[in-house]
Amino acid sequence: MSKHIEINPSKERIQYLKARKRKKFLISLTQIMLLIVFIAQWEICARLKLIDPFITSQPSRIVNTIIRLYNEGQLFQHIGVTCFETIVGFISGTLLGTAIAIILWWSEFLSKVLEPYLVILNSLPKIALGPIFIVWFGAGTTSIIVIALAISLIVSILEVLNGFLATDEEQIKLVKTFGAGRLQIFTKVVLPANLPVIISSLKINVGLSWVGVIVGEFLVSKSGLGYLIVYGGQVFQLDLVMASVIILCIAAGIMYKAVVLLQQLFIKSHI
Amino acid sequence: MSYIVEINNIAMNYQSPNGEIPAITNVNLKIVKGEFICIVGPSGCGKSTLLSIIAGLLKPSSGSIAINGKEISGTCEKVGYMLQKDYLFEWRTILQNVMLGLEIRKIKTNDNIEYVNNLLKTYGLYEFRNKYPSQLSGGMRQRAALIRTLALKPEILLLDEAFSALDYQTRLAVADDIYSIIKKENKTAILVTHDIAESISMADRVIVLSSRPATIKSIHNIKLTCEKRTPFCSREAPEFRHYFNTIWKELDVHV
Numbered sequence: 001m002s003k004h005i006e007i008n009p010s011k012e013r014i015q016y017l018k019a020r021k022r023k024k025f026l027i028s029l030t031q032i033m034l035l036i037v038f039i040a041q042w043e044i045c046a047r048l049k050l051i052d053p054f055i056t057s058q059p060s061r062i063v064n065t066i067i068r069l070y071n072e073g074q075l076f077q078h079i080g081v082t083c084f085e086t087i088v089g090f091i092s093g094t095l096l097g098t099a100i101a102i103i104l105w106w107s108e109f110l111s112k113v114l115e116p117y118l119v120i121l122n123s124l125p126k127i128a129l130g131p132i133f134i135v136w137f138g139a140g141t142t143s144i145i146v147i148a149l150a151i152s153l154i155v156s157i158l159e160v161l162n163g164f165l166a167t168d169e170e171q172i173k174l175v176k177t178f179g180a181g182r183l184q185i186f187t188k189v190v191l192p193a194n195l196p197v198i199i200s201s202l203k204i205n206v207g208l209s210w211v212g213v214i215v216g217e218f219l220v221s222k223s224g225l226g227y228l229i230v231y232g233g234q235v236f237q238l239d240l241v242m243a244s245v246i247i248l249c250i251a252a253g254i255m256y257k258a259v260v261l262l263q264q265l266f267i268k269s270h271i
Numbered sequence: 272m273s274y275i276v277e278i279n280n281i282a283m284n285y286q287s288p289n290g291e292i293p294a295i296t297n298v299n300l301k302i303v304k305g306e307f308i309c310i311v312g313p314s315g316c317g318k319s320t321l322l323s324i325i326a327g328l329l330k331p332s333s334g335s336i337a338i339n340g341k342e343i344s345g346t347c348e349k350v351g352y353m354l355q356k357d358y359l360f361e362w363r364t365i366l367q368n369v370m371l372g373l374e375i376r377k378i379k380t381n382d383n384i385e386y387v388n389n390l391l392k393t394y395g396l397y398e399f400r401n402k403y404p405s406q407l408s409g410g411m412r413q414r415a416a417l418i419r420t421l422a423l424k425p426e427i428l429l430l431d432e433a434f435s436a437l438d439y440q441t442r443l444a445v446a447d448d449i450y451s452i453i454k455k456e457n458k459t460a461i462l463v464t465h466d467i468a469e470s471i472s473m474a475d476r477v478i479v480l481s482s483r484p485a486t487i488k489s490i491h492n493i494k495l496t497c498e499k500r501t502p503f504c505s506r507e508a509p510e511f512r513h514y515f516n517t518i519w520k521e522l523d524v525h526v
Contacts, residue, residue: 170354177326177352178372178423179345188375192362 057242065243078244082213082224083251085141089148089209094202096149097156104157105164105190106182122158126150126212130219139220147219148212152205159204163197164190199263206259210252225251273340275459276302276325276427281334283320293484294320298334300478300487304426307453308461309470312480313522318463321485322429325461326352338427348376351425353433357416359404366391366400369419376423383422390418394452409437410445417449421456428453430462434469446473446502467522471514472502479521489521 009017039059045051046058053061069075104111130147137143167190175188217226225244232240283295294317302308312318323329325336327346335342338349359368369387373379391397394414404412413433420428433449434442450473453460464470470477477491495508505511 168358170356171358171360173328174352174354174358175371175375176328177346177350178375179348180375184375188371189360192360195362 053238054236055238057238061239062243062246065239066247069243075247078223078225078228079247079251081141081221082217082226082248083255085144085148085213085216085224086206086209086255088145089212090152090202090205092145093149093152093156093205093209094198097153097201097205098160098198100153100157101160101164102186104161105186111161118154118158122154126154127215130215134220141221143220144213144216144224147216148209151212152208155208156201156205159201160194160198163194167193196267199266203256203259203263206256207252210248214248274301274337275304275339276300276461277337277340278325279335279337281321281324281331281336283317283324283329284332295324295331295486296484297486302459302461304459305457306459307450307473307475308459308478309474309476310461310463310478310480311465311467311470311518311522312485313482314465316480316482317485318465318480319431321480322352322431322461322463326350326429328352348423349426351420351423351428353416353420353428353430355432356436357404357412359412359415359419361404364401364403365396365407365415368404369415369422371419372423378423386424387418387422390421394418409441410448413437413445414448414452417452421452421458426459428458428460430460432464433462435464435466442469443503450502467515467518468506468511469502471511471518472505477514477518479518491518 043059046053046056066075104114129150133143133146137146171189171193172185175185180188214226217224218230221227225248228244229241232244278298278300281295281298285292285294298321310318310321320329324331327343338347370379373383391400396411396415396418399407399411407415434446437445446469462473471493474493477493479488481488491514493514495505495510497504497508
């Protein structure tokens with residue numbers, strides 16, 4: 001995009017730019033106000049005993065809980081554990097998914113053979129496999145990562161494979177006229193043409209990996225945000241549950257933004 | 272007399288679950304070096320199939336192709352192919368795009384790189400070598416695609432409806448442009464097209480194919496009286512209309 005600075009913008013142009021800025025500002029303002037009003041009425045209702053903070057918790061108690069966790073030195077440990085599991089989950093899901101998609105692209109026979117299995121595995125709720133993974137990999141981090149991986153893997157395979165198969169036949173024909181074999185067709189055309197597909201599958205996998213990790217932590221863990229949520233629920237400490245959910249919100253938001261930034265950076269450097 | 276391309280009794284059948292479709296039968300043609308051949312025929316008659324067979328991308332059901340007297344199996348480095356669109360890769364710069372063939376054939380030697388740079392300079396793309404295809408005009412893109420093909424120093428160029436994706440005005444200009452480059456580099460060319468005027472304006476010989484299964488219906492030696500034999504000027508030649516009408520009748524177009 002070329003940015004050109006206008007030396008003498010017309011009156012109409014100035015008005016247009018002003019209106020645009022105003023509209024953007026109004027949207028941001030309303031977004032922030034909405035959040036403030038929500039938190040404020042939550043706090044006020046709790047103080048006035050209109051709602052029972054034992055059940056609904058309240059913002060000031062949530063903040064206190066987060067501070068207490070921080071002072072006990074647990075806060076970043078729990079966040080770290082969960083983020084680590086999630087990152088390993090979505091990166092391995094995308095890499096392994098892409099690797100399997102490459103194999104299936106390579107061998108049409110194998111991909112035809114495996115098609116019904118992939119379709120069934122794709123429709124199976126992978127969480128149902130949780131107990132099996134726990135028996136196989138033990139009640140710990142490994143099982144949690146495997147659950148996260150299982151959730152994102154099949155979708156990644158199908159998505160990336162579809163991208164590979166949809167590569168423009170004429171582009172493939174072009175490199176064939178230069179005498180390219182299957183490997184060169186893949187490295188020169190199919191893979192570079194589908195990098196955007198792989199990146200977008202990475203983006204989807206971030207969300208899926210969070211689901212897998214939190215469910216995994218519900219089932220087995222001794223630390224992490226999912227553990228805090230389920231522990232808080234069991235001992236009826238809604239403050240802890242709410243605090244963990246809010247931290248989770250922030251962490252997931254930041255991670256998603258980071259991947260989007262990565263994607264933009266990538267697209268910029270390639271086109 | 273030796274021929275650069277010999278097409279010997281080619282036949283091609285397509286197999287599908289619903290049956291066998293004969294696409295080409297009994298095509299024979301001999302082409303001498305430096306000749307510009309245009310193949311016209313009704314749409315869907317198997318023109319592009321014939322070109323793919325000459326390029327070695329498809330194996331014919333029977334018959335053979337000989338380049339410089341040697342029978343080919345598979346693609347041959349003496350043959351360059353140009354597709355309907357330029358198919359420049361968006362993720363590569365112009366320079367990286369025109370190097371594609373050298374990369375694939377693993378002959379990215381200093382000599383060849385210099386040759387490509389000279390081609391880019393001669394044909395006005397050198398300043399654009401670090402741009403991406405989307406930043407170039409349609410005509411420049413087509414020229415880049417031609418340089419990508421020429422980089423491998425082919426003796427024979429196959430053009431598959433190479434101009435049909437362009438709008439009419441660009442198309443006339445690009446046809447002139449590409450024609451002069453092909454003549455200057457002294458290449459043999461086979462152009463497949465459905466545009467009768469385009470074929471007469473460029474060709475030394477026009478081959479008319481019948482509808483499917485395609486076979487050669489007639490061959491016209493194009494002799495035009497005009498000062499400069501460029502595709503654009505050829506259209507002004509007095510014989511042009513005569514050739515056009517004859518070929519039009521032979522194609523027997525029904526709407």
